[in-house]
Amino acid sequence: MGLIHKMPSLPEAITASAVTSNAVANGSHPCLVLNADYQPLSYYPLSLWSWQDAVKAVFLDRVSVVGQYEQHVRSANFAMPVPSVVALKEFVPQNRTPAFTRFNLFLRDGFACVYCGCGDELTFDHVIPRRLGGTTSWENIVAACSTCNLKKGGRSPQTSGMTMIRPPTKPSIYELQAQGRRFPPGYLHDSWLDFLYWDVELEI
Numbered sequence: 013m014g015l016i017h018k019m020p021s022l023p024e025a026i027t028a029s030a031v032t033s034n035a036v037a038n039g040s041h042p043c044l045v046l047n048a049d050y051q052p053l054s055y056y057p058l059s060l061w062s063w064q065d066a067v068k069a070v071f072l073d074r075v076s077v078v079g080q081y082e083q084h085v086r087s088a089n090f091a092m093p094v095p096s097v098v099a100l101k102e103f104v105p106q107n108r109t110p111a112f113t114r115f116n117l118f119l120r121d122g123f124a125c126v127y128c129g130c131g132d133e134l135t136f137d138h139v140i141p142r143r144l145g146g147t148t149s150w151e152n153i154v155a156a157c158s159t160c161n162l163k164k165g166g167r168s169p170q171t172s173g174m175t176m177i178r179p180p181t182k183p184s185i186y187e188l189q190a191q192g193r194r195f196p197p198g199y200l201h202d203s204w205l206d207f208l209y210w211d212v213e214l215e216i
């Protein structure tokens with residue numbers, strides 16, 4: 013970047029101790045990490061690095077700086093704006109399968125009950141109850157509000173007559189990331205917005 017006055021000889025020179033600005037503290041100035049296609053590596057959790065990691069990656073030539081904070085990191089030999097958005101130079105394939113976690117399951121179902129669509133007091137429901145051979149899997153667990161959960165009791169959907177808004181399936185990482193865009197984190201630096209397409213932004 014043009015504002016780097018002098019490159020230190022070793023990436024190790026970029027450490028927290030090299031910083032003299034009080035404005036750039038540990039834990040502040042997180043950096044949004046984009047894949048080489050300028051899409052966030054992950055939406056949920058949002059892919060963020062500490063500014064220290066971002067600065068190191070710049071000097072290791074692994075990323076391009078796309079956005080910057082106003083604050084600088086400085087040492088005796090160099091100064092550079094703190095990166096706010098970086099893009100990986102090498103594309104990281106997104107072929108991971110999502111972990112079967114409580115959070116990801118809620119995310120798949122949009123933090124809403126699959127029976128009535130409300131988001132109150134969400135719990136998990138075995139679509140086919142365990143006593144009837146139902147497994148604890150993506151295909152048999154859904155988010156359900158406690159009212160619907162009680163109403164359904166230990167019955168199968170056929171017996172209870174309760175229909176699901178959509179049948180449970182194992183999501184792809186892309187589907188979860190698409191869901192994640194609907195639930196933005198509380199804090200977004202201005203320079204990140206160009207790279208994030210949160211549905212809430214579109215609704216404004």
Ligand SMILES: [Zn+2]
Nearest residue numbers: 125128157160
């Ligand atoms: Zn419900």
